[in-house]
Amino acid sequence: MLFTRATEYALLALVLIAKEEKPLGTDYLSKRLNISRSFLAKILQSLAKQNILKSYKGATGGFMLARPPRELSIKEITQAAEGKNIAVFDCSTDQACCPSNKGDFCTLWPFLNRLQTKVDNYLDELTLEDILE
Structure with missing residues (x-):
């Protein structure tokens, strides 16, 4: 979460x-x-x-x-x-954490990882000052 x-x-x-x-x-x-x-x-x-x-x-x-x-x-x-x-999902930063244990490749992981990167970048750019405004 x-x-x-x-x-x-x-x-x-x-x-x-x-x-x-x-x-x-x-x-x-x-x-x-x-x-x-x-x-x-x-x-x-x-x-x-x-x-x-x-x-x-x-x-x-x-x-x-x-x-x-x-x-x-x-x-x-x-x-x-x-x-x-x-982390957006448990496995979104590290494919090895995949809860489905489907082997070394999960079809969702590339999407989840891109989503995680976008969330990380957005939260890095958003500051407390932005919330105060």
Whole structure:
């Protein structure tokens, strides 16, 4: 599957964070977005580990963007939120992962691989700034 709730929540949180000039805490974001605090905290920490967010500790701590929105691709955000490379289908990036076990050739794989390449390129070009507009 291409996107899960982790990506959805990451994008929703990043939109709010991008519109502020001060760190936003997990409590505030989870209440504002009506999202589980613990699940959101896990996502935000993943984004911080991938240099998408900066994390600030303390009473006025929280999260801010580590880079301008125009430098944050949706592909990068999605991969950080999901914890893996995105794939339209399990086998779309590697024919060896074909679940049908039809040998070394699947008639669908060339199409799926081209689709994956188009999706990857589109998500690489689409940025957080595009979503903010």
